[in-house]
Amino acid sequence: MALWRGSACAGFLALAVGCVFLLEPELPGTALRSLWSSLRLGPAPVPPGSLSPESRLAAAWDALIVQPARRWRRVAVGVNACVDVVISGVKLLQALGLSPGSGRDHAVLHSRSDLEEAFVHFMGKGAAAERFFSDRETFHDIAQAASEFPGAQHYVGGNAALIGQKFAANPDLKVLLCGPIGPKLHELLDDNVFVPPESLQEEDEFHLILEYLAGEEWGPFKAPQANRFIFSHDLSNGAMNMLEVFVSSLEEFQPDLVVLSGLHMMEGQSKELQRKRLLEVVTSISDIPTGIPVHLELASMTNRELMSSIVHQQVFPAVASLGLNEQELLFLSQSASGPHASLSSWDGVPDVGMVSDILFWILKEHGRSKSRSSDLTRIHFHTLVYHILATVDGHWANQLAAVAAGARVAGTQACATETIDTNRVSLRAPQEFMTSRLEPGSRIVLNPNKPVVEWHREGVTFHFTPVLVCKDPVRTVGLGDAISAEGLFYSEAYPD
Template identity: 45%
Template sequence: MIVKSLLVLLLSVGIGYVLYKNRLITNNEIEQEILSSWSESIVMPKNQFRKLLVGINSNVDLIVPGVELLLKLNITPGNDINHHQLFSLDHLQETFSYFFKKGSAAERPFIDAELFRKIVSGAENLSNPQFYIGGNAALIGSKIAEKFPDVELHLVGPVGPKLMELLPASIVIPKISHIEKDEVHLIMEYQVGESWGSHRAPVATRFITSYDESNSQATMIESFFQYIENYKPDLIILSGLHLLEGQSSEFFSQKLSFIQSELIKIPKAVPVHLELASMVNKAFVKEIADNLVSKVSSLGLNEQELTFLSHAANGPHSSYFETIQGQPEIHIISDIILWILKTFGFSQSDPSRKLTRVHFHCLTYHIIGIHPSAWNNNPSAVGAGTRGAGIQACDVESPDPDLVTLKFPEKFQLFSGDKERSLNESEPIMTWKKEGFHFALSPVLVCKQPLKTVGLGDSISATGLMFSEYVSDFNS
């Protein structure tokens, strides 16, 4: 009776307490402890990247509430079907519903140019349309320019008048990047718990569609590689290959063959990071895995991209992409990262393979796996990426424990067969070794009321890269 009265008293005076690991703590004590640990443990590398080349996809993002736009277009809830390409308003509704129900970010090309323009017109006439920098390359470049002002950064990608206004003035846009009219991508966002028909969104994320000739045909790819010789960057970041998915298999293979031949020419002392994005064509993804992944130094991807890559290339847990919902299991993700590093990564037996780093990011945690001879400062890199995720999603200047929450599993395995363990919030960055590779994991403090989800993965990858140190002569 005394205990019951005490609990009632605590609630009545508004003091929020929760039970965590058999002890009473204040509501944001865990979050504050993690933030404090990050502040103490995250450090910049001794040798930082100073001269970057980023390409090749860039555009203007038109961001609107997804459900509101569908209602504006007189589209009502219906079936949920995953279409690889969108030819009609029905395709838009069905594919949006499919990923809305799963709570997974996705991107699909629109095939009908006139219909897409009508959809964009409807989006522009909503109450509060927002225009932002879009495209993985432009987003990565703008994040680095914003957070690391001493870095010299050149962007090769299609840049129209509106995008030129939006990009940071410090980014160098060569003349080869200029186009007369901006490419527009439509970002249909939704919030956690939002309803669409009988579905309720399990997380806050977005669905993206576009009709984009410049990026979908990779028109800047030749200029991008030509630019390397004169500019001589110390880090190259490549993205946008997913937009080729709307093209024929012959066109796709031709572009990949060109990219492969150009990547081989780049000295191993200059790391190349490849940022992947959502794709559904198994043959195309397998072609990327077989022909490109081993030719880059670093790979960035989320749970959908990682699990589908394993499916397409006959990796471990190859059917997991079909059943994954919400937070992916840590040991499964670690298994796949290890497989990627072993299958496509540098080894003494095959020094022609360049891959030495994989950066995985999802809503609730990140993992970076590395070849220890090629990269330093890995724990700081994963910690900086997770810390930045909450800051950007909440759209604030610095971490705020009241705005974020820990959604990390109470019990987990670091890899299959490992003992079960729990998170120590005073040491949130976990490290381990497996078969000669080093891994670092950190939980994300998830924003309770996210204001900006677009570009989150790109921001995470950019931050992780800038906190990483590449050992340029590791295999010499």
């Protein structure tokens, strides 16, 4: 009888606590769980609304991401394009008979040994990198072995082609792509991408994408996160051969947004050719009618003089928008004597305050102001665990939606899912951070229910959002290009 009374009493209390969960969901969860556990009835039921941080963040994004009032209709993209051969870096290098030695970076790769040293150097850091391979014959042999390797995959490659391909996923957009388009690449492109006949060539340019997984080991090296090492012997893109075709195509195509990329490919060229082409880039951009924004997508570089020239030789003032990641941002600051330039590399997750300082400096030193006629008013920064959009006030709208959309596509594309799968992603952004390291700034505490944080600094507005990082990424190549394209798709530029 006593046993029956005890069970009945426990059952009644369990029912009562369950009712409290349902009728008073706003009560502190810790109090409810404590009451339940005191009854020793097993795991507490999940109260309504107590979803995981990842689920709450994804739902909040969906509510925030709205279309801009004025959408792009025609987007022109140029000028680097190629075929990406994606393969396991460790397996390919093993098949080439290489073994891991001491990791060491090389600005230019001259041999298989240089390739092995540079690959393990960046694999050990979990950092992305891109290098030029100078020996044509050796590269051709490696490329052929990679292309025929079991499991090798062929994709659209090159920043311009990848951005164009991402834009083409929107059926309402007309997309023009100019670049060295060979037969394999032309076959891979979306039907919605228009390629001028002058862009077609008989042979493809191949880029080899050596991927590695988080935790993957080779000898003494272990990757802290998934990433990739890219290398090529790409002369067409390196000389920006399609720049003139690109510019001449704009008059007939009549775009309302222009996206330019490929300047980093000039690292394998002589200084004289670099200076000449940069001047021609500036002249070409200047010929684009006023009112059509130009976005410049940067990529991994090692030549500080070339980066400094891009910053100072009127390229930055000629474009309205920039897209770049943490490696490119710090290298830019180092090359142009910006904030935190003494930092040799990021120590883990890039400090939000430092990133904010550099973005602010770029817009203040090279962006539009009352005393400067620069067109630069927007920067989209992306790193693995968070994104920041910085804009000069009064020139861009819908940036809250744009930064959220860019972060959302990072999670879906890396996991190869249509929507965010909250079981396959994790929230790794800093839980709190300072908005500046050079000024007092503000301390921000992350709230997954309100994932886009906004702050202001002397006429510049910052929008920050975390990224839901894919735990088992299917493919890392092209994430930055997809992020920039998605952010631009949801952006609205105010007419001048």
